[in-house]
Amino acid sequence: MNDWNALLQAALVGAERPWSLPALAHDGAPEGAADTVAHMLREAHAQSAPDAPGLLLRLAGAKAVCQRAGWTASTTPLAPTARAAPESRTLANAAWSQLLSQALTFGAQRLQHQVLFAMDTATLRAPPVLLPALLHAGRQSVVLRTHLLPVLGERGRWLAQQNPEWAYACGAQEQADTQTHWAHGSLEQRCAVLRTERASAPAAARERLLAGWESLAAKDRAALIATLHVGLCADDEAFLTPQLKDRAIDVRRTAADLLAALPSSAYSQRMVARMQALVQSEQAEPGLVGRLLGSVLSKAEPRWTVQAPNQADADWKADQLEPERPKYEPLGERAWWLFQLTSRTPLAWWTSHTGLTPAAVLALAKAGDWNDALLRGWHHAMLWQPDAAWAQALLDCAPAARWDGRSSLLALLAPQQREQYHLAQLAASTNLHDVVVSCLDGCAPHAHLGQAVSERLAQLLRQHIDQGALVNDYSLRNQLPDLACALHPQALSRLTNLPRSAEETTSLSEALTLLEQVIRSRQQLIQLTQEEPTP
C-alpha cells in the first residue's frame, strides 16, 4: 500500500483509531528508500506525538501538494484519431460564412436551405467554426441534408464521425468514385448513387442493388428499394415481386406501392380485379352490348357507384393489405379496407374503367358514402404515381384549411397552374395564415413563388402589419421567416421599412425584427449568388 492510500484509509475510519504509515520498501522504487517525500512524511510523523492534533491532515495535505506537483498524465492504450482528409471544396469567404451563421442562428429553415443550396451550387464548404451548429441543424431536419452534407466538406464529415449523434453525416469522401460511395458511403450517399444511376441506366442500378440485397439491414433495404421509384419500369417487377415477402414491413409496403405504380404488373392486375367488383355502373347492363346501348340510347351519363368491401379476403395479406384496422384509425373497418385497395390501384384504371375525367371521378366519390377513404387512397397513390390532372382535381376538391397532403400535390402542378391555384385561394380566402401555409406547402425550399402571387401576398401581409393585426396572430407570425424566403425577390421591398414603435410587445418586436433580418439575409444571398460565377 502506498502512503496516500494508507492516509486515506486512516482518514475514512477516523484518526481516533491507531494508524501509521506503511514500512518503506528498500528497493528504491516510488515510496521506497529513495523517495524524499516518503522520508519527509515519516520524519514529520516521528517528531510529533501520535495523537497530535491535525497530524493526519497535515501529512495528507503535504502528500497531496507533492502528488499534485508530480502529476503525470496516464498513458492511454487508444490510438489517436486520424486527421480529416484534404478538402476538395473552396472555403466559404467571410460574406458567405456570415450569411450561413445568420441562417443557423435565426433558425429559419427555408433560409438555411437556400443558403446551403447556393453554397453547394458554388462548391463552397462551411468554415470550421460553424460545423457543430450545422451538424446539429442537419440532425434536426432531414430535408436540409441534401445540400448540407456536401457543404460540410471533409472536415465536417470527419467531425461527424467523432460524435455518435451526427452519424447521419458520416460517409465517404465527396471526391471518391461511385463505387467507393456505394461500398463505403453513408445510407444517404448510397441512395444518391442509386438515384443517379436509375436516371440513366435503370437496369444497371437494379443489378447493383440486387447484388448485395441479402446482406442489407432492414432500414437500408427500405430506403434503397424506394429509390427504384426513379425510372420505374416493367423490368423491375421480377425484382419487386419477391420483396412482398420481405421480413421487414417497410420493405414489403414499398414494394407493393412500387408494383401498384406499374399498371402491367400482376400485382396491379390483382388490385384492379378487386376494385372492379366494387366500382359498378348502375344503369348499364353487364356486358358490352348493354353498355354500348346505354351510352348511345340514354342521354344521362351512366351512374357509377363505389362500394366498400364487405369482407377481407384470405389472399389480401400476401398483397400487403391489412384486414386488421389499426387502433387509432379514424376510418371504419370497411372504409379502411377500401382505402387500402384504392391506394394501391393504378390511378389510370379509374379513368379508363369509367371513362370519366379525374374531376368527375372525384365528384362521384363525393356523392357516395366513402369519400374520406377514397380521397386518402388516391392521395397515397399519387405519391407513387404522379399525375398532374389527378393532382389538380384532388386540390380543387380539397378542404381550404390546413391539410397535410397538399404540398405533394402542389409539387405535381406546372408552375403556372400552381400560381393560378394560389391566386384563386387568395381571392377566396379571408384567412391570410391558411393561404400562406398553402403557398409555402407548394413552394420547394430553394424555389420562390411567382411574382403575381408574391406581390399580392406581400401586399396583404403589409396591410396586416400596418393595421397592427399581427399582435395577436401568433400562427401567422411563425410563418413569416419562411414566407420571407419564398416570396419573389421583387416583392421583398414591400416588407422593408416596417412600422416599428417603442410600445410594441416583446414577442411582436422579436417577430418583426426576425422578419427584417431574414429579409436582409435573403437580399444578401441573392446578391452573393449573382456575384458568384456559375460553375
Next chain:
Amino acid sequence: MSRIPLTADAVAALSPDDASTKAARGLVAPAKWPMLGANDAAVWGECQGSGSKPYQTQVDVSGAGPTFRCSCPSRKFPCKHGLALLLLQAQTPQSFTAAEPAWVSEWLASRQERAEKKEAKAAAPPVVADPAASAKREAQRVQRMAAGAQELALWLDDTIRKGLAAVSDSDGPAWATVAARMVDAQAPGLGQRVTQAFAVVGQGRDWPACLLGRLGNLQLLVDAVAQRERLTPGLQADLRQALGWPIERDEVLASGERVSDHWQVLAQVLVEREARLTERRVWLQGARSQRRALLVDFSFAGKAFDQGWSVGVPHSGTLAFYTSADPLRALLAESSPVPDAAALPQPPNGDAEWTALATRMAANPWAQSWPLWLDAVQLQYTADAESPWWLWADARAIPLAISETDAWQLMAMAAGGPVSIFGEWTGELLRPLTAWSDVDRWVATGVQGDSI
C-alpha cells in the same frame, strides 16, 4: 467614420450568454433607437425601454477591446443594449448620424481623466493617512484571523477524528456554519475553502480522496497562520491572499515588482460570480521576459472594465506584480501609447512547461489554478460519462473541463491535427481557454467548474 464596425459574430462573442445575445437581437431595430451616433472613439445611442426615459448606451471603442456603459439596471455585462448597439452598427452603420451628446463626452472625458489620474497616482508616492492607526487595524485583523484559524484547526481535528466516512450530504448546514464563522473572523478565504471542500462530498467515484486533499490543504493553511512570522515575505503574501485579505492596488502599484514588455494576450475569460459581479481574468505573456501574468478585474452591475483586452492583440506596457512566492497576479501600471505588433510567443517545450508548473505548485501550495500551455496536443472525445474530453500528447491523456459546445468547436477547428492549447490547470483538470492551429484560433466562451 474611419473605424470599421465589429462584425455580428464578433459582437456575439462579447455576449455573456445566449439569452443576452437573443435579447440583443430583438433590439436591433432602428425604430427602437431614437438617437444613434458614432465616431472613432465611441458608439452611442438612446434605446427606448419600458420606462419613460430612454436608456443611454455607449461603447468606448478606442481601446484594444470595446468597453461598455449603459444606464439600464441589468446586471448582465455587457447588457443587451450595448450588444444591440454594436449589432445595429454592424448592420446599418449609415444610421449612426447623431452628434456626440454631453453624456458621451462626459464619460469619455472621465475615462481619460481616470486613466491620467491613475498614471499620476502611480507616479506619486503613496500617501498613508495615519500609519499608527492603520497598523493597529491590521494588527487587530491579524489577531481575529489567527483566532479563526485556531477554531478551524480544532474543527478539522474533530472531523478527521470521527472519520471522513461519516461525512454525508446532511452535514451541509454544519459545514456552512463553520464557513460563516470564518467570514466573521475576517478570513473569508478559509470559509470559501470549507465550502469548496464540502462541495465534493458524494460527487464522483473518488470524492473521499478529493475531500482529504482539500482538508489537508486547509490544515497546511491553518498551520501557516500559526507560524506566519517565520514565513518568507512572498509566502506571507500568498497566505494573506488565501485567507481572503486582498492586498491594496495602491500598495502593489507602489511597491510591486515592475516588468515592462510587449504583452501578448494568451487568454481572456469572464466569469459571473455572485449577483451583479463579473470577474475577468486576462492571461498575458511577455514577449521578451517570457513572464506570465494574470490580471484579475471585477465589474459590478455592468460597469465598464478600465482596459479592454483581446486575445492575440499585443499590448506594450509595464505590469506591477503582487508579492508572492510565485508571482503571477499583476496590475497594469503603465500603458505605452502605441501597441507594437509582436509575433505570438512560441509555445513552450512540454517538459519545461510541466517542470515550471511543478515549481509554481511547490512555491505556493495554496494556489488553486495555474497557467498551462501545451503544444502539439490532440483533442479526443471518449464515451466516458464522467469526463468525456481529453487531450492526448505522446500516448498520454490529460483530462479536460470544457463545455460540450466549446469542445465541439475546438474539435472542428483542430480537425484531428495537433493544436497548441493554453488554459488553467486545476491540479487534476485543464480548463482550456485558447487554442491555436497552424491557420486558425479557438477561444472558449466560458469556463467549466469555476463556480463557488
